[in-house]
Amino acid sequence: MTVHHHPPDELLAMFAAGTLDLGQHIGVATHLVGCPKCRAVVRAMEHVGGAMLTGLPPTAMSDGALEAMERRLDETSRTSIPERRRGPAFRDVPGLPDFLNSYPDSPWRWIAPKVHLRPIRLPEPSATRVFLLKSSPGTRMIEHTHTGLEMTCVLSGSFVHAGGHFGPGDFDFGDGSVDHDVRINSTEDCICLVAMQGDLKLNGMIGRLLQPLIRM
Amino acid sequence: MLSETPDNETSDAARWARLIEAVAVRRDREAFAALFRHFAPRIKTFMKRSGASEQLADELAQEALFAVWSKASLFDPGSAGAAAWIFTIARNLRIDALRRQKRTPTSDTSETELEFQRDEGPLPDAGVAASEIEARVRDALSALPDEQMRVIELSFFHETAHAEIAKMLDIPLGTVKSRLRLAMARLRSLLDDFS
Numbered sequence: 490m491t492v493h494h495h496p497p498d499e500l501l502a503m504f505a506a507g508t509l510d511l512g513q514h515i516g517v518a519t520h521l522v523g524c525p526k527c528r529a530v531v532r533a534m535e536h537v538g539g540a541m542l543t544g545l546p547p548t549a550m551s552d553g554a555l556e557a558m559e560r561r562l563d564e565t566s567r568t569s570i571p572e573r574r575r576g577p578a579f580r581d582v583p584g585l586p587d588f589l590n591s592y593p594d595s596p597w598r599w600i601a602p603k604v605h606l607r608p609i610r611l612p613e614p615s616a617t618r619v620f621l622l623k624s625s626p627g628t629r630m631i632e633h634t635h636t637g638l639e640m641t642c643v644l645s646g647s648f649v650h651a652g653g654h655f656g657p658g659d660f661d662f663g664d665g666s667v668d669h670d671v672r673i674n675s676t677e678d679c680i681c682l683v684a685m686q687g688d689l690k691l692n693g694m695i696g697r698l699l700q701p702l703i704r705m
Numbered sequence: 706m707l708s709e710t711p712d713n714e715t716s717d718a719a720r721w722a723r724l725i726e727a728v729a730v731r732r733d734r735e736a737f738a739a740l741f742r743h744f745a746p747r748i749k750t751f752m753k754r755s756g757a758s759e760q761l762a763d764e765l766a767q768e769a770l771f772a773v774w775s776k777a778s779l780f781d782p783g784s785a786g787a788a789a790w791i792f793t794i795a796r797n798l799r800i801d802a803l804r805r806q807k808r809t810p811t812s813d814t815s816e817t818e819l820e821f822q823r824d825e826g827p828l829p830d831a832g833v834a835a836s837e838i839e840a841r842v843r844d845a846l847s848a849l850p851d852e853q854m855r856v857i858e859l860s861f862f863h864e865t866a867h868a869e870i871a872k873m874l875d876i877p878l879g880t881v882k883s884r885l886r887l888a889m890a891r892l893r894s895l896l897d898d899f900s
Contacts, residue, residue, distance in 0.1 A: 498889035502861040507796040514820060525838065529896045532789075533842045534861070537854060539788030541862040542795065543717070547746030548753060551763045555741050558767055559734065562774060588819040613804055 492524045492658035496640070500662070501527055505534030512617025515609070516640035516660075516684030518586040523658035579609070582621060582680060584644040584657065597621075603628045609682075616686055623680045624648075628673045637686025639663050646679030648672060721787030722780075729777035740791075741770050748795045754863075755799055765802055769795045786839065797821060845895035853888030860885055 496517055503509050504517045521528050578594035579585050589609060597605040603625035611619065616637075621644075641661040648655050650671045655661055673679045721743075727736035745766045752762035772794045780790050797817040804817075846854070859865045859873070860881075867885075871878045 498893060499861075502857065502889070506861045506864075507800050508861070508864065511820075518820065526893075526896065529838045529841055529845075530893060532786075532838055533846055533892055533896065534857070535793055536786055536789040536842060536846055537858050538792035538796065538862050539786060539790070540854070541858045542744070542747055542751060542792045543788045544858075545747045545750045545754075548749040548762070550745050550749060550766065551760075554745065554763065554767060555738060558741060558770060559738075561771065562734070562737070565775075586820075587822070591819070613807060 492520075492526070492660075494653065494655055494659040494661060495524065495527055496520055496660045496662060498530060500640075501530045502534050502537075505531045505538060510615045510617050511611050511613055512615040512619045512684045512686075513638075513640065515586070515589070515611075515619050516617075516642060516682065518588075519584070519642040519644075519682045520658065520660040522584055522586055524660075579621075582644060585682065597623060617684050618686075619682065619684045621680060622683055623678050624673045625678055626673055626676055628679075629671065637664070639686070640684040642682045642684075644680045644682060646673065646675035646677050648679050648681075649674045718787055721791075722782045725773065725777050725780045725787055725790075726782045728774060729780065737770075737774055740773060744773070744791055745770050748791075751795055752799060752802075755803075757799075757802065761802065765795075765798050769798055772798070781839070786843075793821065841896055845892060845898075848895050849888070849892055853884060853891060856881065856884045857888050857892075 500509070500513070500517055504514060509517065521531065575587060576591040576594075578592050579589050592612065593610050595608050595610065597607045600606045605623040607621040607623070609619040609621065624646075626646075639662070641655075641663075643655050643657050643659045643661075645657055647657070648671050652661065654674070656675075721740070724733075724736040724740050727733035728740070748769045749762045749766040752765045753759070757765060769791070773791060776794070780787070800817045856870065856874070859870045860867070865873070867881045868878055870881045874881070876884075
C-alpha cells in the first residue's frame with residue numbers, strides 16, 4: 490500500500506503548531522497513522538517550533554519560581570509516567586489513531602441505501618464534525634455540499650473522483666466549492682474518516698428526505 | 706536561534722540534550738536548573754503571546770519545566786531535538802489551558818498528550834523507525850535555507866499574518882506567499898530525498 494494523496498503542508502504545520510481544532514486534528518492524525526512521510530514533515534515542523542521557542546525573548550519568572558520548583562521536586566520522589574489509557578471504542582475499525590479508543594463508541598447507522606455513518610463524538614465543542622462513513626462497492630456518494638473545509642481519510646476500500654483514485658491512507662481535502670462525483674470502486678466496503686467543518690447539505694429530493702437522519 | 710551560525714545551533718542543541726539526559730539518568734538538579742533558567746522564561750513569553758495572563762503564563766511555564774523533570778527519561782538524546790521536545794510539551798500545555806477555558810471544570814483535560822502521540826499503524830510500508838525519521842528530519846532542516854525556515858516559523862508558530870511578515874522582512878506580500886510555498890515544498894522534497 491502506498492499513500493498517494495497527502496494533506497497540504499500548511500495543515501501539517503498547523504497540526505505541529507497545535508493550532509488545528511480537535512476535529513481537524515483527528516483528520517490529520519488519522520492520515521499520519523499510515524504515512525511516515527507526513528510524520529517526518531510534522532516532526533520537522535516541531536523542530537521549527539523548537540527554534541521558535543529558543544528564539545523568543547525571555548519574560549522574567551515570578552520571584553522564587555525556581556526555588557519553589559526545587560521544593561516541589563523534593564516532595565516528588567518518584568514521578569511515574571501515567572499509563573496510556575485505551576478504551577474499547579472503535580477497535581473494530583483499523584487505521585484510526587489510538588486516542589479515539591477512549592472516546593464514547595457509537596453504532597453504525599443507516600443513512601442511505603448502502604451507506605452507513607458512525608459519529609465520533611468529541612469531548613469538547615468543535616467547529617469540525619467527525620464521523621466514519623461506510624459505503625458498499627459501486628455506491629455513488631450522495632450528492633452533497635458543505636459550507637466549510639472537508640477532510641476525508643481512507644481507512645479501507647477505495648473511491649475515485651475527478652481528483653484521482655483514493656485508497657487506504659490517502660487524504661482528500663476540499664472546500665465547499667469542490668463538486669466531486671465520488672464513486673466507490675473497491676470490491677469491499679469503503680470506510681473513511683471524515684472531518685467536516687460547517688453544515689452538510691444533501692442535494693436532490695432523496696437528499697432532502699435523508700437530511701434529518703444525518704444530523705449528529 | 707535561527708540567526709546563529711549552524712555551529713552554535715548544533716552545540717546548543719547538544720548541550721540541552723546532555724542536560725535533559727543528566728536529569729533523566731542522575732536526576733541532576735543543576736542540569737535541571739540550567740534548563741529552567743533558559744526555557745521557563747521563554748515558555749512564559751510563548752504563553753503570554755497566546756493570550757495567557759502574567760500569572761497563568763508563569764504557572765504554565767513552571768508546569769512545562771516540571772514535565773521536563775518528570776518525563777526526561779522519555780526524551781531520546783540521539784534525536785538532538787531538545788528544543789523541539791520542550792516545544793511539544795509547552796504546546797500541549799497551551800492546548801490544555803485553552804480547553805480548560807472552554808470546558809466544564811470537571812471534565813478531563815489530560816488528553817492532549819495522547820492526541821499527539823503518533824500511532825504508527827500496522828501498515829506494511831509504514832515501518833520506518835522513529836530514529837530514522839529523526840535523522841532524515843535533521844538532515845532536511847540543516848539543508849533548508851534560513852530565510853525559508855524563518856517564514857515557516859513566523860507564519861505557523863508565531864501565527865503572524867502574511868502582511869505583517871511582509872513588513873517585518875521588508876519584502877512584498879506576494880513574496881511572502883511564494884517563499885512560504887517554496888519553503889514547504891522544499892522541506893518535503895528534502896525529506897523525500899533522505900528516505
